[in-house]
Amino acid sequence: xxxxxxxxGVVLILGFVMGFxxxxxxxxxxxxxxxxxxxxxxxxxxxxxNLPDHTSKxxxxxxxxxxxxxxxxxxxxxxxxxxxxxxxxxxxxVGFYEPNTINFYVKNDKxxxxxxxNFIITHKGYSLPKADDNIEVIKSKTKKxxxxxxxxxxxxDDVKKIKRIQKNIQIKQFE
Amino acid sequence: xxxxxxxxxxxxxxxxLGCFWANFKIDQVxxxxxxxxxxxxxxxxxxxxxxxxxxxKAYIGKIGLFALQDxxxxxxxxxxxxxxxxxxSLNDYKLTGANFDARYWSxxxxxxxxxxxxxxxxxxxxxxxxxVYRDSLKSTYELYVSKNPQKGNWLPSGDANNMSILLRxxxxxxxxxxxxxxxxxxxLKKIN
Numbered sequence: 001x002x003x004x005x006x007x008x009g010v011v012l013i014l015g016f017v018m019g020f021x022x023x024x025x026x027x028x029x030x031x032x033x034x035x036x037x038x039x040x041x042x043x044x045x046x047x048x049x050n051l052p053d054h055t056s057k058x059x060x061x062x063x064x065x066x067x068x069x070x071x072x073x074x075x076x077x078x079x080x081x082x083x084x085x086x087x088x089x090x091x092x093x094v095g096f097y098e099p100n101t102i103n104f105y106v107k108n109d110k111x112x113x114x115x116x117x118n119f120i121i122t123h124k125g126y127s128l129p130k131a132d133d134n135i136e137v138i139k140s141k142t143k144k145x146x147x148x149x150x151x152x153x154x155x156x157d158d159v160k161k162i163k164r165i166q167k168n169i170q171i172k173q174f175e
Numbered sequence: 176x177x178x179x180x181x182x183x184x185x186x187x188x189x190x191x192l193g194c195f196w197a198n199f200k201i202d203q204v205x206x207x208x209x210x211x212x213x214x215x216x217x218x219x220x221x222x223x224x225x226x227x228x229x230x231x232k233a234y235i236g237k238i239g240l241f242a243l244q245d246x247x248x249x250x251x252x253x254x255x256x257x258x259x260x261x262x263x264s265l266n267d268y269k270l271t272g273a274n275f276d277a278r279y280w281s282x283x284x285x286x287x288x289x290x291x292x293x294x295x296x297x298x299x300x301x302x303x304x305x306x307v308y309r310d311s312l313k314s315t316y317e318l319y320v321s322k323n324p325q326k327g328n329w330l331p332s333g334d335a336n337n338m339s340i341l342l343r344x345x346x347x348x349x350x351x352x353x354x355x356x357x358x359x360x361x362x363l364k365k366i367n
Contacts, residue, residue: 012185012186012189015185015187015188015192015193016189016193019189019191019192019196019197020196021193021229023193023233024201024230024232027197027201027233027237028232028233035240052299053291053297053299054290054294054299056290059241061238061290063343065283065302091345095241095247100225100232101235101240101241103223103241103242103244106243106244108345154305
């Protein structure tokens with residue numbers, strides 16, 4: 001009887017520890033999937049955002065000073081190429097996120113040598129032919145993730161300008 | 176057979192309790208956690224290396240999904256006034272602060288649900304460019320958080336409880352990184 005009680009106690013504690021660890025581990029991924037669903041659920045498609053306001057409910061704590069461009073990527077079919085021509089005096093940056101919401105890459109306007117961005121996003125296990133020098137290769141640990149551009153808006157003129165920039169960002173399968 | 180059933184039920188109960196406790200711990204981070212360092216009313220994470228701590232990763236996912244690395248931005252968050260009371264639109268507040276040595280900084284006000292608060296003015300934030308400074312050197316400013324119109328920098332608080340103010344410092348100077356716990360951050364006083 002005593003052995004049974006010890007066994008039951010161990011099973012309960014084991015379940016508790018596993019539940020605790022699993023919840024913490026998967027919770028960010030659930031939030032990531034929730035955001036993806038709210039944004040439309042499409043992969044490898046750019047979503048051009050307006051200035052956030054109180055109706056913006058896709059991602060918590062949006063910055064009302066930023067216009068965003070987001071893209072949930074999927075590298076199942078091979079690498080992707082992301083290009084853009086970003087001529088803008090205000091702060092802007094591009095960040096890459098894993099599905100567990102970790103921001104594994106970020107670079108801002110001051111850190112680029114040119115207005116013309118040219119990225120190849122590839123899974124870390126994928127062997128890529130040598131890329132041109134003007135192409136930056138992003139090696140993603142996961143096949144899925146998020147690309148997020150942030151553009152600072154200081155005036156109404158900026159809104160028009162950034163909308164033009166948003167429209168020239170492109171993502172396609174790398175060939 | 177009965178023993179196997181008891182083991183299964185206990186294991187399932189353990190998992191459920193573990194999940195419940197994890198969710199509780201996530202919510203507790205803001206109240207009582209070594210993960211958040213305080214500088215006055217402002218809290219910040221000493222590191223945004225989310226890979227190092229599952230609890231921090233989960234908490235940040237809940238309150239600020241898709242936050243950036245601290246190499247790019249420092250986030251300071253205030254959810255109480257100087258007296259330690261939660262921020263509510265039933266009260267008016269005066270934030271008094273100074274310019275920051277950063278590429279861009281801003282204050283944005285959020286409701287309990289971590290979204291922007293509806294208001295007739297459609298004003299949700301102030302930043303280094305649009306805030307009105309008290310002096311020509313652009314060194315200090317006052318910002319009012321209130322549901323009633325205020326002169327000067329007015330951040331409307333609509334109808335919300337348990338609000339929070341997020342201060343974002345993008346590309347701050349090295350001395351800010353080095354002194355996050357001691358740099359002078361704004362005060363937030365209840366004025367009604």
